[in-house]
Amino acid sequence: MAMRIRNSASRGTMMSRQISGLRSMSSWWKNVEPAPKDPILGVTEAFLADPSPDKVNVGVGAYRDDNGKPVVLECVREAERRIAGTSFMEYLPMGGSVKMVDETLKLAYGDNSEFIKDKRIAAVQSLSGTGACRLFADFQKRFRPDSQIYIPVPTWSNHHNIWRDAQVTQKTYHYYHPETKGLDFSGLMDDVKNAPEGSFFLLHACAHNPTGVDPTEEQWREISQLFKAKNHFAFFDMAYQGFASGDPARDAKSIRIFLEDGHHIGISQSYAKNMGLYGQRVGCLSVLCEDEKQAVTVKSQLQQLARPMYSNPPLHGAQIVSTILGDPALKGLWLKEVKVMADRIIGMRTALRESLEKLGSPLSWEHVTKQIGMFCYSGMTPEQVDRLTSEYHIYMTRNGRISMAGVTTGNVGYLANAIHEVTKSS
């Protein structure tokens, strides 16, 4: 065989080499189907393609200022000025920036957390919230292969993709109540009660995506007690700390309740929204363990999952976070800027609700101000959403989710009018 190959290096066989290359390649990807468009990102694509001057994008899950423009926080700009030109670009450890992780844990667990002092938290820098959830899902699969994850209905659509690709069995639990446009608390508690002991649950720490419906503090306490009775594992996805109420401590209340009650939880934290670092992909995965030894062990295993995925996490976003959180003045500025963003959203909720009520809508729009965070689950049907798009050039996801971040004083009247028009006869 080797002889044949060596002797075939002649002009006449060049063509046949090329042809055989093509022929053998044709069968490789013949069966590849075009993938469906991402339901969320497809909305922005359609919006961009629309030439209408009236168009409004309330599909985007990214903050916009009152002029509809993306925002880079001042504290971030300052941090970048300090970083540029000064630091090396060496590899971070597999677990990421220790400084950034330490500051991030303080946000979730509390500045004076005993768990931090006792070194009981296994924590690694992650690729934003998605990366943290995926690392945890992979870890869950590897070390609790028979477990399943309970996911709320509805949830961020990518949650299903994440646990599916990690090959963890998924179940769902009741969460949103379409009639009240609020929490289906009794449905939730029933599902928690009926799940087998020791089940894993995905909880949105605050500002539930896509509904904006959060349990009250009292309800969180009841959920925590039931989790205790059932020995369930609570995994919190906290993508909006500070962004929901404007107060990071308040937004972490659900987590603090579970910690007080003695749960050993897992947390995914993201700086995409609350520091506006979307494209930098900065986040943190933490798992509270029995003791320091176990934390070291668990962290070592999380790193083993990160290494064959991306080796070590990106540096720049982590540097921005640790520069800001490590400097009291910059941290103070950040807290102010987060509150501004949260307050603007809350203001837009009020404006939208009042506009709809002024228009004489026969429906209740109470939920617009009761819900919290970036999104409002309007209750509109896919058909009504389609009308909003085709008749009014308003873009949102077909589940009726409105990104309040896309609402401005400039477009809230137009938006309210359009919503009124498509819903008034329902």
Add this chain to the structure above:
Amino acid sequence: MESVFSNVVRAPEDPILGVTVAYNNDPSPAKLNLGVGAYRTEEGKPLVLDVVRKAEQQLVNDPSRVKEYIPIAGLADFNKLSAKLILGADSPAIQESRVATIQCLSGTGSLRVGAEFLKKHYHQSVIFIPKPTWGNHPKVFNLAGLSVEYYRYYDPATRGLDFQGLLEDLGAAPSGAIVLLHACAHNPTGVDPTSEQWEQIRQLIRSKSLLPFFDSAYQGFASGSLDTDAHSVRTFVADGGGCLIAQSYAKNMGLYGERVGALSIVCKSSDVASKVESQVKLVVRPMYSSPPIHGASIVATILKSSDMYNDWTIELKGMADRIISMRQQLFEALQAKGTPGDWSHIIKQIGMFTFTGLNKEQVAFMTKEFHIYMTSDGRISMAGLSSKTVPHLVEAIHAAVTRVA
């Protein structure tokens, strides 16, 4: 409350990173770190390229820049420029829009995303990797769900390529199997096929419809020439066949920690390439949603400016030349010392690493007696050497070879 993870055992230390940990703990002023897989200057310091600093400043000073999510497939201009860099601007595959390129997290991320795509959409799930190879390769492919087989590569007797073994093992691979190829500067051995050998490898691979998956982590860094180091990849693409390519900017642009790379899949037609890209995005979304913006922006800034591109090629050649010069110095010093053995492999091998041929016991001896830190397989990073430290290394090698079996 008992932890649900009390059954978890501690993972072993990473063999490569453990070397640096031990080095850091050594108080000796004579210590030398030859484990590090990152470039060091003659003064032993990390390096940020001037052109990178310039790009960085441009970005920071541009108030119109925002930090929004970039698309799942990454920055479009970065992707185009990366494909051009590895395939050549005149590549027919590019001109015919047959290449799907997706920004990924450096080489590791590109390999993982490519492997996951193959697991989902390719009819074969076995990948043949060279023996030895970068320690992380088997883990990447295993976690993606591929099964790993080895093909012979390094010949300890010659400290060169086991070409016959390679041809036999790839010749025996099942039709359609995936084959991992180091585009240049094989890690950890520094042993590359000659261009004649590459041609034979190419013919064998095409004759068996094997699917080549290139790992290109050192383009420009090996020989000093971006085109020369891309030659193996380009001959495969020139024959009209397909392949996968994982590109990294960690070493050649010094962007290690920023995690910048690209996965390219060369397809039969632009229609297929577009479908393939859409499917790769489905792999990325549940892994990390979209790649990080910063490093890719730096790369795109440099590659799209002809001045900055030229400056880059000069700095890149500077790094490659320093490494080549260290090889020469080490070889000549060992000759001058009369150290027993044939040390010509030091100058025959290419890239950041030299597979010295020293055994575990000799390595341990060098660490204990001479405070020289390297991986136990005898691999040294030439990037960690300088003219000042070559004599110390020579002493250590000489002692190890003459006193330890």
